Structure formats: C-alpha cells, structure tokens
Amino acid sequence: MKELAGKKEIIKQLKEKILAMEGFSSGPDSHQFDFNLRPMNAAFPGGTFPVGAVHEFISPTQTSFSATNGFISGLLSTLMKQDGICLWVSSGRRLFPSTLKFFGIEPHRIIFIDVRRDKDALWVMEQALKCNSLAAVVAELRDINFAESRRLQLAVEDSRVTGFLHHYFPRKENTLATVSRWRIKPLPSLVIDGLPGVGFPRWEVELEKIRNGQPGIWQFEWRNGVFRHITVPKRTVPEPGLPQKERHYA
C-alpha cells in the first residue's frame, strides 16, 4: 500500500513537471489571480487560467475584434490589479483608451506601441515578453507564422509574463505554438423586462484549443467589473417565429 501511495505521489510530481515544461507554471504565481471564469476553470490544466503563457485570440470580423478586445481587457484588469503596467502593441490600433476604465483598467497604466508592420509588432512583443516588470503584453497583428510564435513562447518561459496575441482579420488561421486559441463573439445583451436600452456586454467565449485542457464554449457577461457566467443562454436569443416586441426608446 505504502509503495502504491509513493508511486502516486511520484506520478503526480512528474505530471506537474511535464506541465511546467510545456509552459504552464505550477508555482505560487499561477494561483494569485482569480479571473472569475469559474465554470471554465475545469477546462484549464491545473484548474486555473494559465498565466505566464501566450494565448492566441482569433477575430475574423470587426465585431469579434471589438468583442475580443473587451474580453482581453477583462482579463487584463485582473492581471494588472497589483499596480502592473501593460504594453499594448498593435499594427492597426483602434482601441479608445478611455473605455478601458469600464473594464477596470487605469488607461494611463497602458503603454501603447503603434507600429506599421506586423514584423515590428512581433519584435516589440518578443522584447516586451522578456521584461518581467510588465504585468502583461497584448499584441494585435494580422500575420504570424509558427516559428515566430515559438519565439514568443520561449520568451515567456523565462520571464513568466502573460502574453495575449490578438490575431485580427487573419489571412490564414495557421497553427501556432501558443498554449491556447480563443474565439470571442458578441452576443445580444439582456435587457430586463423588455426595457429599452442596451444591456451589459455579453460574449460567446470559445476555447478552441488548450494544451492539456478541455476545449469548450461558454457565455460570459461583463457586469460591474467582473466576468459573470451565463447559465441559461436561451433567454437572450429571441425564439424564431415569435413576434418581436415593439420597441420603445427613451
């Protein structure tokens, strides 16, 4: 019996080692962030959102581009809570800094680097990922190949900085060496009792690929500065065939 327990212990340690080698930290820093993505946690290796890794987000359309930025901003607000600074690299930025406050970020704590070419954006991101004084690095670019993404992954393995690679309007959706691939789509917001107006931003979050995890689709709403999981998505989508309520506007 004793031997068996010892073996189990060894296997557990080995598994953790393998995870660490694959780019998932198992140190204390991985548990200090609570992203409020509770039902999703089971999908992640080790049960927490992998920090200190590069995540890829794909947004083929303008609407998903904006939604993805919203979702990333929500994640950033948790990462930056401890007075962090974030670098936002972009080859085609449209982000309006003021609005970041809505997502719980002090916009003046973000340093924007606007470059013309994707190559420059990659160079800046790689340099930034090596700087462990940053809380996170976001890069928005259109083209990246596998080798380039590997360099980014190697950079974070030493520094433990979290990187968000936002692949917008991609020319092709190639495989990258990132730990995950996400797709965020906007969903119609919920208004209470048919009141006029627009509700809280709501997204369909698809974790398309996650190394050592379980991909899946969830729905989240950004309400009062935190993510809120939506359990009954049906309510938000009006059933086809039913006549729509007449709208009244304020």
Place this chain on the structure above:
Amino acid sequence: MPKRYLSIWFRHLATDRMVRLHPELRDKPFLLYAPEHGRMVVRASSRALDREGIAPGMVVADVRAILPSVEVFPDDPVTTDKLLKDLAEWFLRYTPVPAIDPPDGLMLDITGCTHLWGGELSYLKSIVIRLRKGGYDVKAAIADTIGAAWAIARFGKNGTIVEPGRQAEALRSLPPSALRLETTILQRLEKLGFRQIGQLSRIPRTNLRRRFGDVLLTRLGQALGTEPELLNPVQPPPLYQEWLPALEPIRTAKGIEIALQRLLDTLCERFFNEGKGMRTGTFKGYRVDGKVEQISIGTNRASRNAVHLFKLFELKIPEIEPALGIELFVLEATLVEEVSETQEALWSMGNSDHAAIAELLDNIAGKVGMKSIHRYLPLEHHWPEASIKEVSSLVEEPETTWRTDRPRPLHLLPHPEPIEVMVALPDYPPLHFRYKGNLIKVAKADGPERIEQEWWLQTGPPRDYYYVEDENGARYWLFRLGTYGNGEPRWFLHGFFA
C-alpha cells in the same frame, strides 16, 4: 588652470579664397573692391600686390594708375564670413572652443589641448602647416590672453609662443594699434608720441583714463591679463562631452565599439557624481577626410547606465561609415536631466521595477521610433476625440479621473464614417443602417446622448450619439450630426463596443 590662447590671422583671407577657386590667379595681382561713398574702394588685395604697397582702403582708380595690369573683382563679404565660420568649425578637431575673430582671424582657446599634439610648438606647427597646404597665408601666435595672442599674431614674428606670464614683455615693443583700439584713439596716441605699448605703462592709469577713456585701459588690461575677456565660441560648449582622439585612424566596427564604451564609461561616471542622466546623446566620429559621421539616441528617462546606453547606440553603429578611418571620437549628451530618487517613486509601481520598463521602451524607440510609443491621460472634454491627451513622459499622472458615466466604445474610428440610415421618427435611433455595403438591423438602442461642440475650441452642429446593438449582438456607436428641421442631418458610425 591658466588659460592659453592661439590667435590665427588670415592675411589674405578673401583673396586666398579666390585663388582656391581659380588657381590661375595665383601670383597675379588682383584685388576685391566694394563701392563706398560713390567710389570703388579696395577691400582685399592679393599677395602679389603687397610688394607694390597697395593695401585695403585705397581707391581702385589709384591702384589702376600705379599698376595697370591689376585685375579687379567685386568683394563678397558674406561668403568670406561663411568661410571663416567653416574654418572655425574645422578647428573643432584642435580644440573644443574655437571662436571667430572678425573680420579675418580666428581665436582658439587651447587650454589643455596642446599636450595631445606633443606640446605647443608642434601644435602650432601642425595648424600652420595644414593651413598653408590649404592655400591660406596665415600668421599665428600663442599667449596667455586673447589680447596678447591677437597682437603678436598680427604685429609680432609668425609662430611666436609667448611663455606663460611673459606677455607684458612681448607686448612692450609693439605699436598701440596692436591693442584693438578705435582709429580716433590711435590717432590721438600717435599725436602724443606713443609709438610703443611699453610707453603707456609708465603713465598713471588715471591720466590715461582722462585722456583716452576706459576703452584703452580695458584693452590694455585684457592684453596683459589683468582684465577678463570672454570668448564667443563658434559652437556653445556642451556641458557633457567626452573626447577620445585615436592614435591611428579607426576603421572597424569593433574599434568604434571600444571607443564608444570608453567614452560612455567616463561620461556615466560623471553623471553619477553629479546626479544627472542622459536623455539624448550624439556620438560623433571625425573622419580623416574631414567629414563627420554621427549617430544619435534618445531615452525615455534620464539614464546613466552605461550598459543600457551602449545597447541603444549599438543598434546604430552600422550606420557609421568610417571610410579611411576616424581620428577623433566625441560623445556628447545634448539633453541632460536630473535623475532623482523621487522620480522613481512617482510611478508607485509596487512590485514592478519600472527602470526595466523604461529601458525596454528605449530599446523599442531605438528600433521603431519614439513616435510609436503612446501613453494617454484624461482631459476634461466631452467631445470624444478631445477627451484624451497624449503624454511623452512615463511619470506624468492624470490630473482628473477617467470617466465611466457615459457609454464609450472600445474601438473608436479615427475618422467617423458616413452611413446611410433609415429612421422612423426624428430623434429616434435608426431602424437599420448600411455600413460598408452591409445592412445592419438595429435591435436595441440607447440614447441619444447629445454632445455639443465646445465653442471655445470649434463651432458646428452638435452630435447626437446612439449606442445600438444589432440582431447578432454586435454593438455600435452612431451619431447624427445636426438636427432635423435644420437642413438634412448626416449620420456617422464612430465606434464599436465590445
């Protein structure tokens, strides 16, 4: 350190320039003239005319009478002045403080420079030989004071070096015109029989002042070193500059790196002692063929970290073209700022070390340019485009809070894009609109939020903003420019919500 000055007198500056341009004029009698009171007056004469006793100030017609073969050209004082300035800049390789001494001389502050050439004599020789080779007829002298060097260069033997403290003896036998005085004073001195400066020293100062005014005493004092005189250098001396003359011309990148490293080490040590740091710096290489190669860097925050600064310069070293070799390296901090401990505290970054971030940003600025780095602070304006301002500093904190009371899109288009809309009633949000060829049906809407133009900044119709959501959940920010009943209002898409 006692000062030493070198005065250079170009005896035929303007005509030497003509000879350089037209070599066939060499050894020919020619002069440059300019009109004065309706007559043509000689401004400069060639070396060949010296023998004929022709000097500037004579009338051209008289000269023609003495020497019919003389050629005449109009004088061009502007170009000559420029030549003198260029020559002064060329002398930067001999001293950091060359100055123009109009109309035809240069004054160099050579304090502490001559040992690099192995003493004052070889320093002077090197200068005179190089100028002679360039075709300039020069006389030069070294002395303790500007006045004495000036006097001896013009009235003494060419190449005189006055030993420190001996200028009074050297000046004794020179005429009073060596004191840089006005003609009226010189004429009065002449009338009273003062032929040598030495004679003046026997007269009590009060008498001299009564007869000739303060100017004479000042000039005398300046020549003897009892009165201070300031030089007006051609380039204001930068406060933070380090020099490294090379024993042999440097041609390799490695050599340049070593020179840069050494200069940075000395400069950064100085910064540490004075509590300062570099914001912008220039590294120059003076080439054997007279050209200057230079690279410049800028930092986000005053830095005195030699390793970091070296990294910034290193990116640009390939831009230096050494050609035949670089004989002098100069590192100059053109913008220097205080580095204070409080500056580091302003970010209040808790756990993060923001010096590392500043260095990262310097690296980025070196690669993609300073213009690509942006940081924003809130401004108290409702007009969306005016509600943020860009700051160049990393430490500036917002004076007002970021507002969240009104919905603002996460993506704001740099320019609002016109859309076609279908509106049921005035002041209602559109039922649907067409953007980039797609028909978008509005399912939910919020608004309007009227934002008026800020009349003290710009005038025009107000904007009525609507926050709308389509059937698929995409959220847009639209506005109507103008109102119904006041002409046809136009609609624009201005942003996308998350």
